[in-house]
Amino acid sequence: MATSYTHLEEVSSKTLYLNIVIFIEIRLVSELVFQDIPQVELLQCLGRGYLKQNLLRAIRLWVWLRSLYADNQDRVVLDDSFSYANWRDAFFTPTHPKGEEIPLIHDSDCPCIKTTAQWLFNEKTGIVASQWQKSILAYTGIDASALDKLLQQRLFGVTRRSLQADLEILAQLGWLVYKYQKYYRVYEFPPRPITAKDDVTATKIGAYELNFMHEDLAAIAEYHSQKINGVQRFFLKLDYVIPHSTLDAVEDLECELRQLWAKTPVPPIELTYGSARLRDKVDCIVYPVCIYYVQRAVYLCAYGQSPQKQSDWYNFRLDHIQSMTCLEWTNLKLPLNLLRDYQKTSLPTPDYIALEMSKAWGFDFYLPSQLMLLRFEREFCDRYIKGTERHETFKEISYDEVKRLIQCEIKQPQQQQALLTILSKRSPTDAYYQVFIRYQDHQHRDNNIVMRLRAWQPKVEVLTPWDLRQSFAVDIATQFQMYHN
Structure with a gap:
């Protein structure tokens, strides 16, 4: 009898110890609040590195975390330990189906009818739909129409098995603890890129203010501007010559x-x-x-x-x-x-300036627009020019198209004939480009374009405008004499 009593005493002590540990953990958990917004980096973590394939599940896991750790009515009422069934009954309405099938639309108030877009873009989250979609498209490479279809899907219109798998993934990722056939909230969140709800206003303002940048650079700056685990990883270095x-x-x-x-x-x-x-x-x-x-x-x-x-x-x-x-x-x-x-x-207005700059290459948008024809060495072009963006009007053309443009656009007979003679001595296998630039004459030209062309020398040849070609010839001859001597 003594042995049995001692055994019972040991079991009772272990149970008391476990209850104390769980109680301490839960008390610590009560202080945890999940305010993260679903930026690309967080979703990438929740998608376990495969965001393109797991985008909907990653977003759904984000909603799960809000239901478990939010500091407002989004947090469901659960006991210290809970099962999937406990969470289901607290999260959905009482009429939500308990079977294995995908739930049909049964109750206008049930969360299972809400689309992915409705979960993401609302006053509570403060997420700017256009900016969020742009960052997802840039990061995942998902087609825009495919993303739109995903956003219109019911996020929780899935089977019980899928939702049970969500719980298991959260436990594997360290957001929950599974023991004694129950789930427990953690007392410390796992490491992840953090963008808190308190930062949403700043994020919205930042997203709006980034509109002054090139759209691709703005997207990069937007989703890299936040620190990752307290460390800044994105930097923008610009030359600024103001003394x-x-x-x-x-x-x-x-x-x-x-x-x-x-x-x-x-x-x-x-x-x-x-x-x-x-x-x-x-x-x-x-x-x-x-x-x-x-x-x-x-x-x-x-x-x-x-x-x-x-x-x-x-x-x-x-x-x-x-x-x-x-x-x-x-x-x-x-x-x-x-x-x-x-x-x-x-x-x-500023829109007028932007429109004029889109018509021709150069910041001096008030100068006349002229056609420029360029020849690049093929190997240099394939390495450094092809596949890059310079201006909307900057595009590769054929050797025959260059000849046609010279005949059509160069009105001065002597210049036209000289250019055609020059072209006949160039290889048709070289790379030829056309672009419209802001240029009036040698004294009235956009110096930024001139500097870019000089940076490409000697791998580029300016065919037109004629007087710009001539000015380059003089500069190069002067430079040659300086180094030759």
Whole structure:
């Protein structure tokens, strides 16, 4: 009898110990709150590395975690230990089927009828649908129409076996503990990329503000901007040539422009500008449209007067602006073109600038558009040019198409004949490209394009425009003499 009593005492002690451990774990668990939003990195973890194949399950596991660890009404009421049946009864409505089949639509309030899109895009999550879809498409390579079909599927319109498998996966991934044929919430979440619900507002703002970037770069910045396990892994390095001595002045100008753009109507301004081309100071009255970061500096795109007084538009480099004064629309000094467009309520917008830049390569969008024909060495082109994006109008063409364009577009007979002679000495197997560029003459050209062409030398040959070709020939001859001597 003594032995039996001792055995019972040991069993009782072990049971008490286990109950104490579980109680301590549950007390710790009560402090855990799951606020993560389903960004690509988290879904990749929940999909166990196969997000393209497991996207719906990964999203469903995210909803599971909200039901288990949320800090609001999304968290279902469960005992300290629970089974699948306990969770099912707490999560779904009482009329939800308990069989093995995929549940039919039976109750308008049952969570099993909600589509994937409804779980993702709502006021509680704060997820911006377009930005989220863009990041998923970029990461997984899923076709847009296929993703749309997935979003319209009922996320929990699956079999009991699938939901039971979800529980098992959560336990395998460390989100639950399975013991004694029951599931327990954990007291420490497993490592994962974190984007908390508290960060949603900042994420939405960031997603909106990233619209000023190239859409592909914006997508990269958006889903890499958050730290992963506390470590920043994405960095953007840009050359910025503004000297430190003028940084404060540039920031002051940017602040003043923001204040001006907040006014209704936006007022005109008078600039005192240090023109590198004129090598002098000049006063210009303009309407400020927008600012661009282009090739190592920030520019104000403005309409009204240019430094040379030859154009209605000009890109003013901010660190060259020496002063800026706000004017009234009643000021008698306003140029006629500016006053006329103000009275017609037809002042230009940033959309106009974007449209003009899409028509031809170059930031100086106010210069005339001209056809440029280029020849690349085939091996160089295949390695560094083919498959890259330079501009909407930049495309490879055939040798015969180059000949046709020279005959059609070059109106000066001597230039046309000279180019055709040059072309006849070039190999048809080389790579030929056409692109429209912003170019007027040697003095009025987009220097960023010139710098790009120089970077490609000697693997590129400019065929047209003719005077740009000639200027390159002079530069190369001068350079040769310098190094030859």
